Amino acid sequence: MARQRNVKLEALLKECGYTHQELADQVNRTAEVLFGKATQCTDRHVRRWISGDVQWPWSRYLLALQEIFGRSPEAMGFVPRKSSRVPAPPPRPTRVKEERPVRRREFIAVGLAAALGLDAIPSAGRLGASDVERIRAIVPALYNYDHSLGGGALHEVAALALGQVHHALNHCTYGDRVERALYAASGDLAASAGWFAYDAGRQEAATGLYNEALQAGMLAGDGQLQARVWSNLAMQARLLGRDQEALRIGRAAVETRQAKTDPWLMALLHCRQAVGHARVGERVRAERSLVHAETAYGRAKGEPAAWLSFLTPAELTGLAGAAHQALGKHQRAQELTGAALGMLDSRFERNRVYYQLQRAQALLDGGDVEQAVDEAHRTAAMMERVQSDRVRSRLSDLRVQMRRYAGSVPEAADFIEQTRATER
Structure with missing residues (x-):
């Protein structure tokens, strides 16, 4: 079966406000409640579930996801193989208070x-x-x-x-x-x-x-x-x-x-x-x-x-x-925005992300694609800590513009793939 992106799970993450890393952390916490010991889920696992590389997660992850979202595997967009079955939940370990994650x-x-x-x-x-x-x-x-x-x-x-x-x-x-x-x-x-x-x-x-x-x-x-x-x-x-x-x-x-x-x-x-x-x-x-x-x-x-x-x-x-x-x-926009970033107080994290995107845009429009990609990568890493649709829209627009360089600049293609979850 051809790989198919799991748009249902992706939508659940967006609805609940989870980043890839936050969902991985929640899976580990929930699994500890379910099994009495933590799992080793990482943001890479989450990316592979969303991309469709993994269509049916391991049981310990699947049970934790069911507990987190309160939905069946199919409702979360997972595709069972012929031998797949929904695992039975394990007995709850004693003396561990059951937690239900909050959005x-x-x-x-x-x-x-x-x-x-x-x-x-x-x-x-x-x-x-x-x-x-x-x-x-x-x-x-x-x-x-x-x-x-x-x-x-x-x-x-x-x-x-x-x-x-x-x-x-x-x-x-x-x-x-x-x-x-x-x-x-x-x-x-x-x-x-x-x-x-x-x-x-x-x-x-x-x-x-x-x-x-x-x-x-x-x-x-x-x-x-x-x-x-x-x-x-x-x-x-x-x-x-x-x-x-x-x-x-x-x-x-x-x-x-x-x-x-x-x-x-x-x-x-x-x-x-x-x-x-x-x-x-x-x-x-x-x-x-x-x-x-x-x-x-x-x-x-x-x-x-x-x-x-x-x-x-x-x-x-x-x-x-x-x-x-x-x-x-x-060029002048890139210089001014870089100067603004150098002066910006650390408490203005949302504005820092905004202006880093502005600098990436100025670099891209000025023809410096590789440096624009580097700046955009740093921005995407910071963006998971803020909740601003306005800023995310700007990143989405930048991704669209970078597609024209994806065939000739490998860094641009990598950036587009690695930030696919930000697509609107």
């Missing part, structure tokens, strides 16, 4: 919900300033995780927190001053949840959350929140291929009074506008926006808002690289 994203969400103290948000009674501060503290804590984990791990817990804030708004009592502060806090949380959904690839959910944040910003009289949401909507429009719409939205954000009085926000807005102008071929406007961004950043003092904590010199340099890449200046 990775759900595990993160549960852990974060507890760490953030969401249960402390009142559901009845009168709300005061301390309650507002408790709600406001959620967003900075979430962004600390976002920088490393990515939005795929956070949008659900942010939505859960937002739901509890909605309940408090509708079932508690409060005065006028607290009411405005509550709307500002809930808008901040909605905008953050929208960003996480955007990063996770859930664009419809992101749009709804952004609209909610805009409404809350108007009710609170919070112009900065509204400018922030306009900026994120512009990014989303650009992601969806609506470049002119993105520029118009971004221009509206730049022209707000709040942006003009907040150099942190203005620097980011001009950087994003620079990328937008570059994407439609407006070189002079793109370069002008980059100059405006540098000028605004030079006026920034103190600490930015939590959602702007990623805006460092490394980020500005990386966005400048993105603008030059869009203008077709691949």
Whole structure:
């Protein structure tokens, strides 16, 4: 029988948030519960199951997989031989507590919900300033995780927190001053949840959350929140291929009074506008926006808002690289992106992966295929630690472009094969 890729198992990994190594580790843990001793499953075993090289795993692996996913071998995409049979589970060893694995994203969400103290948000009674501060503290804590984990791990817990804030708004009592502060806090949380959904690839959910944040910003009289949401909507429009719409939205954000009085926000807005102008071929406007961004950043003092904590010199340099890449200046883009990576703080792991992909793209577009493959390999190895559909989409696009070199550059062919599991 010809080898056939196990798309069912591949889909299960994606649904449950497992990387190859994470599933192998879970197989070993589950087998220890089942057999009383660990197996030696590795990521190589998982890759061979998915590629179809192994169509019916050994019994000890098969039983562990059935326990993990709660499905029959055939439902997991395995193909039995004539002599194959589903093995009977062994007697459970005594004094070992049976564990049922939890999906990775759900595990993160549960852990974060507890760490953030969401249960402390009142559901009845009168709300005061301390309650507002408790709600406001959620967003900075979430962004600390976002920088490393990515939005795929956070949008659900942010939505859960937002739901509890909605309940408090509708079932508690409060005065006028607290009411405005509550709307500002809930808008901040909605905008953050929208960003996480955007990063996770859930664009419809992101749009709804952004609209909610805009409404809350108007009710609170919070112009900065509204400018922030306009900026994120512009990014989303650009992601969806609506470049002119993105520029118009971004221009509206730049022209707000709040942006003009907040150099942190203005620097980011001009950087994003620079990328937008570059994407439609407006070189002079793109370069002008980059100059405006540098000028605004030079006026920034103190600490930015939590959602702007990623805006460092490394980020500005990386966005400048993105603008030059869009203008077709691949060598300059590669230099700027490399400089950004050299400056980037270790806590910004998701952004590091993003900019490593940007550098790989610049190298590829500049004709340095082998070095682009090396950079992409390093990126793929790091990507398993973050959950960002936006970043994974970029890797998928890079893989597609590398196919044209697969016949002439062995490294490109190897990269495509080794990252097949990332195909969308």
